[in-house]
Amino acid sequence: MTTNQRRPVYTGDIAEQQIDPSQEYSTENQEIDFSSEQHAIWADLFTGVNQPYLMEHICQEYKDGLALLDLDPYQIPTVAHLNDHISPRTGWRIERTVVRYTPADEWYQKFAQRIFLITDYLRTRDQMEFTPEPDMFHDIFGHLPYLTMDFYARIEDKFAPAYLKATQEEREVIKRLAWYSTEFGLVMEDNRFKIFGAGIISGRAELANAIMEFYRLSRDTVIDFTGNVFEQLNEHFLSRKDDLYRVIDGVNDLHRRGQMSSQDEGWNVVHSLFETLGVERAGYFGGDVILAPFDVATIAHIPKTVYAFNPIFFVCESFEQMDALLDSYLKPISRRN
Ligand SMILES: [Fe+2]
Numbered sequence: 001m002t003t004n005q006r007r008p009v010y011t012g013d014i015a016e017q018q019i020d021p022s023q024e025y026s027t028e029n030q031e032i033d034f035s036s037e038q039h040a041i042w043a044d045l046f047t048g049v050n051q052p053y054l055m056e057h058i059c060q061e062y063k064d065g066l067a068l069l070d071l072d073p074y075q076i077p078t079v080a081h082l083n084d085h086i087s088p089r090t091g092w093r094i095e096r097t098v099v100r101y102t103p104a105d106e107w108y109q110k111f112a113q114r115i116f117l118i119t120d121y122l123r124t125r126d127q128m129e130f131t132p133e134p135d136m137f138h139d140i141f142g143h144l145p146y147l148t149m150d151f152y153a154r155i156e157d158k159f160a161p162a163y164l165k166a167t168q169e170e171r172e173v174i175k176r177l178a179w180y181s182t183e184f185g186l187v188m189e190d191n192r193f194k195i196f197g198a199g200i201i202s203g204r205a206e207l208a209n210a211i212m213e214f215y216r217l218s219r220d221t222v223i224d225f226t227g228n229v230f231e232q233l234n235e236h237f238l239s240r241k242d243d244l245y246r247v248i249d250g251v252n253d254l255h256r257r258g259q260m261s262s263q264d265e266g267w268n269v270v271h272s273l274f275e276t277l278g279v280e281r282a283g284y285f286g287g288d289v290i291l292a293p294f295d296v297a298t299i300a301h302i303p304k305t306v307y308a309f310n311p312i313f314f315v316c317e318s319f320e321q322m323d324a325l326l327d328s329y330l331k332p333i334s335r336r337n
Contacts, residue, residue: 020098023098024097024098024099025095025096025097025098025120027095030078030079030080030095030096031078031079031080032076032096032120034076034122038076038122039074039075039076041122041123041124041125041128041137042074042075042076042122042137043073043074043075044128045123045128045137045141045202045204046071046073046074046137046141047073048128048204049141049201049202049204049207050073054207054208054211057193057194057195057207057210057211057214058194058195058196058201059187059189059194059195059196060189060194061146061149061151061152061196061319062145062146062195062196062201063145064145064149065144065145065146065147065148065149065152066145068085068089068145068148068149069082069085069086069144069145069148070085071140071141071145076122076136076140077140079094079095079096079118082094082118082140082144085148086144086147086148089148089149089150090114090147090148090149090150090152090153091114091153092114092115092116092147092153092156093113093114093115093116094115094116094117094118094144094147095110095115095116095117095118096117096118096119096120097117097118097119097120098119098120099117099119100119100121100133101119101133101134102117102119104163104171104175108159108160108163108164109160109164111156111159111160111163112160112161112164114153114157116139116143116144116147116156117139118136118139118140118144119134119135119136119139120136121133121135121136122135122136122137123135123137128204129203129204129205130203130204130205130206131203134199134202137202138198138199138202138203139198141201141202142197142198142199142201142202143182143198146182146198151319152182154323155181155182155319155322155323155326156182158326158327158330158331158334159174159177159178159330161330161334162174162329162330162331162333162334165333165334165336166333170333173296173299173300173329174329174330174333176299176300176302177296177299177300177326177329177330179199180197180294180299180302180313180314181196181197181294181314181316181322181326182196182197182198183197183198183199184197184199184200184310184313184314185197185294185313185314185315185316185322186200186210186291186313186314186315186316187315187316187317187318187319187322188229188230188315188316188317188318191225191228191229191230192214192229193214193217193229193291193315195207195210195211196316197313199310200313206310209288209289210289210313212287212288213287213288213289213291216286216287217284217287217291220283220286222283222284222286230293230315230317233284233291233292233293233315234293236283236284237292237293237295240284240285241298243277243279243285244290244292244298245298245301246277246279247270247273247274247277247279247285247290247311247312248298248301248302248312250273250276250277251270251273251302251311251312252302254269254270254273270288270311271288288311289310289311289312289313290311290312290313291312291313291314291315292312292313292314292315293314293315293316293317294314294315294316294321294322294325295314295325296325296328296329298314299314
């Protein structure tokens with residue numbers, strides 16, 4: 001049997017994990033003696049992304065935060081290092097967990113205490129390009145540079161107060177809003193699309209694919225850079241909403257059948273979906289990832305899918321707009337008695 005055949009089929013649902021509570025890290029015991037191979041994997045992942053031709057497509061706030069976090073490209077950081085660089089700046093704290101994917105209820109209980117959990121699991125060598133399961137490289141390299149910064153702490157601060165008061169149905173929407181902002185969001189910077197989400201930054205295949213899409217949109221002159229790019233994206237979204245919703249429903253169906261869980265399958269099956277639906281592969285529908293403006297109603301329509309490729313990314317016009325759109329859904333819930 002090959003390694004591929006042994007891999008589970010990821011359907012987007014989180015598998016039950018058998019966790020031995022006695023293995024969980026205590027407050028006093030947060031550090032791990034990593035093997036030299038684990039440090040080497042970290043170094044290859046770090047340098048794989050930390051390249052000028054990739055970093056130029058990532059938003060400036062990430063790069064500022066990465067400098068503030070002062071990570072060693074060759075060594076997995078200690079929790080003490082992370083906390084020394086994060087807590088004095090934003091009041092957030094990092095805690096290690098043996099849980100590989102923390103369920104949302106526990107996740108947001110920690111968030112309410114301004115605790116960001118990082119898993120103790122690091123991907124293996126055969127998952128350097130793409131891992132459907134977020135690992136500690138994702139948690140640390142993808143998210144934590146931002147947690148040195150007030151604007152990000154403010155965004156993260158919004159979720160728990162709403163989640164803890166939300167109905168079950170609203171909780172599903174809140175998870176999706178987090179997914180398509182802090183995990184897979186884009187933001188405009190100098191009239192260009194820039195990558196913001198930790199899931200894209202920490203996943204070389206998704207990062208490369210997003211960047212290739214930026215190039216394609218330019219090459220195919222989908223974008224007129226002499227005008228306001230975000231407005232053009234918005235116009236496309238408003239005029240093609242029906243098609244976009246059909247694609248989203250089709251992608252949801254592919255997820256349910258476990259067909260979005262590998263790099264090979266992910267975008268290839270989406271391409272054939274366009275054919276099945278009769279949606280022409282041109283303009284913003286012509287590449288490997290669909291871009292659309294961050295829109296609460298549309299995001300609420302997509303089940304949050306983990307363990308899978310994301311064929312659609314949402315773009316905010318600015319972080320102020322992201323703030324306002326998240327507040328529009330989260331604040332009324334947070335204010336309930
Ligand atoms: Fe994440």
